[in-house]
Amino acid sequence: MAEKSYHHGNLKEGLIEAGINLINEEGEKHFSLRRVAALCGVSNAAPYSHFKSKEELLKAMQNHVTDQFTAELKKSIKDEDLDSPTAIIKLGKCYVMFFIRNPQYFEFLFSQSLVRVDLNMNDDGANNYPPFELLRKLTFRVFRKMGMPKNEIKDIVISEWATVHGLAAILTMKGISYDYDWEQKIEDIIVHK
Amino acid sequence: MAEKSYHHGNLKEGLIEAGINLINEEGEKHFSLRRVAALCGVSNAAPYSHFKSKEELLKAMQNHVTDQFTAELKKSIKDEDLDSPTAIIKLGKCYVMFFIRNPQYFEFLFSQSLVRVDLNMNDDGANNYPPFELLRKLTFRVFRKMGMPKNEIKDIVISEWATVHGLAAILTMKGISYDYDWEQKIEDIIVHK
DNA sequence: CTTAAATCTTTACAGCGTAAAGATTGAGTT
């Protein structure tokens, strides 16, 4: 409720929020620093007090959306038995449905991606992508309980991630036509193997 | 070997080729119409005689790369028994390896994608993405031979595509670290299910 | 109250996509 004054008061968060709105409404192609600044009622160069470049603002926006994504993933297995394969299915379904509900986010998060993941999964890798970390930990927990050796679980983790990530990629392609009840269909496709 | 003259002689193809080279060497972020024009030794506006916009040139470039991709996929199953699941594995492996060899192409082909696919696969859908069509036809052929009903095969096709497409997406992420012999590993991951 | 740091504005510049108008060339007609 801040009145118009020289200082915005909350410009950094304001830019991130306005930027995400702009992406949602018009897509990344029509995103520009100047437009975001205008949406916040500040001048062209004002964002440079908080972000050293357009890319830095985009990264902050990506991190914000990733946080939201991660929160939904965690919520999806909150009441599940974390030793059961059912939990993995729930998590995978949530992964895909997030992008079906927010199709713009897929390209936004993964084009020029910030994701840094160690697929060797040696527990010392710099894995800065929490959604993958959730899937990795849960899968190791479930399959270790079933007595599977670690090396095999590694392949399963990658396979699971590839499946849900690939499904999200395919189902958010602009021209895709589909008549399914995806909520159920996704589960069928994930479980099928 | 054309000497410098007012007319370029082969500008349309020249722009497509120079554009793809630019993408390969510097990435899509540094791609611009003016730079491609300069690479071809013509003026800023010359491309507009052949493409009505930057997007149209990019589409032509995407189609060119997709043709190359499709050719490699066809070649990968040229000597295979097309009634055997082995052929599907070969095709899937080729799908992923293409993008491992050409990491820049993944984002280039699928961000702002031209892909138009009917996942209902009613044989009347407008499917303009030949790589998917190859996978779809081959999979139906193999699994029909095995007596599987069409509805189940549909899910398998989507699952297969999601897996290889997702693998390609993951393995071409910029920060991914991996120590594997992927050629073999990919097969393990695809077959695992 | 003074000063410094943080935040915002103004101005400026090069690069971008592309519209418009004009120059050059080659191909076809006569």
Added chain:
DNA sequence: AACTCAATCTTTACGCTGTAAAGATTTAAG
């Protein structure tokens, strides 16, 4: 061979972009 027209290319120009630089305003600390 001369004319004509369409295709192809250049020049110029406009508004938008990212961002560097310098200056204004406000807040916070001493």
